[in-house]
Amino acid sequence: MAKITPNEIKILSKYIYDISGIALDQSKTYLFETRFGKLIEAEGLANYSELYSKAKSEPRKTLEKKIIDAITTNETLFFRDTGPFELLRHKILPEVIDAGTAKSSKLLPTAIKIWSSACSTGQELFSIAIIIKELLGDLKKYNIKLLGTDISDAAIAQASYGAYNKFEIERGLARDKLQKYFTLTNGNWKIRDEIRAMVNFKKLNLMLPFGALGKFDIIFCRNVAIYFNLNDRKKLFNKLADSLAPNGFLIIGSTESLTGVCPRFVPKRHLKSIFYQVR
Amino acid sequence: MGSLKILAVDDDPVTRMLIKKKLIKEDYEIEIAENGVKAIELINNTFFDVVLTDLMMPGGVDGIGVLEAVKKKNSQTEVILITGFASVENAIEAMKKGAADYLQKPINFDELFLRLQKIENLIKLAKNAGDLREAMSVTEDNAGHTIQNLELKVGELQNQLYEIEDILLKYDLDPQDRIESALKTIGA
Numbered sequence: 001m002a003k004i005t006p007n008e009i010k011i012l013s014k015y016i017y018d019i020s021g022i023a024l025d026q027s028k029t030y031l032f033e034t035r036f037g038k039l040i041e042a043e044g045l046a047n048y049s050e051l052y053s054k055a056k057s058e059p060r061k062t063l064e065k066k067i068i069d070a071i072t073t074n075e076t077l078f079f080r081d082t083g084p085f086e087l088l089r090h091k092i093l094p095e096v097i098d099a100g101t102a103k104s105s106k107l108l109p110t111a112i113k114i115w116s117s118a119c120s121t122g123q124e125l126f127s128i129a130i131i132i133k134e135l136l137g138d139l140k141k142y143n144i145k146l147l148g149t150d151i152s153d154a155a156i157a158q159a160s161y162g163a164y165n166k167f168e169i170e171r172g173l174a175r176d177k178l179q180k181y182f183t184l185t186n187g188n189w190k191i192r193d194e195i196r197a198m199v200n201f202k203k204l205n206l207m208l209p210f211g212a213l214g215k216f217d218i219i220f221c222r223n224v225a226i227y228f229n230l231n232d233r234k235k236l237f238n239k240l241a242d243s244l245a246p247n248g249f250l251i252i253g254s255t256e257s258l259t260g261v262c263p264r265f266v267p268k269r270h271l272k273s274i275f276y277q278v279r
Numbered sequence: 280m281g282s283l284k285i286l287a288v289d290d291d292p293v294t295r296m297l298i299k300k301k302l303i304k305e306d307y308e309i310e311i312a313e314n315g316v317k318a319i320e321l322i323n324n325t326f327f328d329v330v331l332t333d334l335m336m337p338g339g340v341d342g343i344g345v346l347e348a349v350k351k352k353n354s355q356t357e358v359i360l361i362t363g364f365a366s367v368e369n370a371i372e373a374m375k376k377g378a379a380d381y382l383q384k385p386i387n388f389d390e391l392f393l394r395l396q397k398i399e400n401l402i403k404l405a406k407n408a409g410d411l412r413e414a415m416s417v418t419e420d421n422a423g424h425t426i427q428n429l430e431l432k433v434g435e436l437q438n439q440l441y442e443i444e445d446i447l448l449k450y451d452l453d454p455q456d457r458i459e460s461a462l463k464t465i466g467a
């Protein structure tokens with residue numbers, strides 16, 4: 001396997017930062033080699049400089065996509081950290097629905113918009129969908145929009161397909177939910193249509209403007225900002241604050257903090273969990 | 280060298296005994312069942328790492344039945360099917376239902392041991408990954424508590440600062456009064 005030179009690390013890090021905002025630790029030589037070694041061989045390239053030039057020069061960005069798939073950490077699981085999902089079930093959804101019902105006319109179904117903004121392979125959004133299904137039952141009375149976005153094409157493709165292997169599925173998912181919401185097809189567990197039909201996935205880079213998505217009642221932005229530098233985090237959470245509907249809720253990862261990042265957000269506690277609202 | 284607990288299911292007594300002998304020789308822990316019904320009884324009572332089952336068996340529960348019962352009980356158990364030459368397609372169907380592998384009769388034991396070795400490696404990997412995950416989850420939980428508490432504390436302090444700022448900016452009031460009421464907000 002080709003060794004990466006310090007100069008190549010510099011060039012590649014800058015390139016990855018430009019296309020994804022991901023700030024890589026340049027001392028982690030092994031990270032570059034384990035993540036790109038295979039790609040270089042598969043593409044028939046000699047070294048990391050060639051990887052960079054080829055990716056830069058391709059108009060259709062096929063290689064750029066593969067680089068993003070390789071460098072992103074898609075680690076996720078169903079009902080990750082449990083706290084946020086209990087929060088959703090017992091506090092946030094009831095409040096959003098009450099407010100929405102009060103606002104909407106009797107004729108229109110209550111609108112609720114939720115965004116999983118770095119959804120990886122979809123577990124986070126499907127967990128949200130399952131909670132909503134369990135809490136609301138008949139969804140006809142509501143106009144629910146669940147959106148999952150991620151920068152990785154491969155992650156979005158898997159999320160859209162909604163199938164998980166046995167290692168992915170066993171994580172975080174209780175056996176009764178597995179039986180109820182998934183079917184075993186071709187050795188993988190596939191989300192049932194009733195849940196799949198509740199959600200939408202698309203590719204989106206959080207470094208770019210996303211105001212066109214409109215306002216959301218609830219935004220999950222968990223375990224993605226950790227890969228960005230402070231300045232980009234500030235910009236990101238500022239944009240997220242703009243994307244929240246009045247009294248909207250933001251949920252971040254359990255070990256993340258907005259202190260020194262975005263003073264517009266106030267942390268609030270409900271039981272054992274924290275959520276944020278715009279001041 | 281084997282450390283797997285294995286259940287072998289076959290209606291043919293000769294095959295059963297042969298499998299048992301060979302696997303014991305390789306140090307695997309082995310139990311046998313003579314049909315699907317007996318196999319399911321055993322499966323429901325103890326955990327097996329691997330179930331090795333004949334695909335076609337008389338008595339109502341065939342290899343697929345055993346496979347389904349195994350997957351229902353515990354998806355961590357791996358199933359290897361043993362098939363006659365004619366039933367390869369059924370075996371492939373079974374793989375779609377979650378079987379790990381299939382072998383054709385007559386059993387080539389070297390091949391079986393290779394498959395078992397592969398499963399053993401996978402189990403080890405899965406355990407490592409599980410351990411790592413558990414360690415990460417404990418660390419994350421701990422860090423999460425600390426960070427969230429700090430986050431709330433900072434939020435509180437920030438609010439106090441805003442309040443103090445508001446008070447101090449009330450230029451129409453006497454400076455001394457402003458200072459005093461500002462101090463009051465922090466309980467001084």
Ligand SMILES: C[S@@+](CC[C@H](N)C(=O)[O-])C[C@H]1O[C@@H](n2cnc3c(N)ncnc32)[C@H](O)[C@@H]1O
Binds near residue numbers: 072
């Ligand atoms: C560790 S996963 C988090 C998944 C899920 N939110 C969770 O907490 O379980 C991080 C995800 O962020 C995505 N990501 C990284 N940079 C991104 C960017 N600039 N825009 C959108 N998504 C990005 C990665 O592709 C990856 O799937």
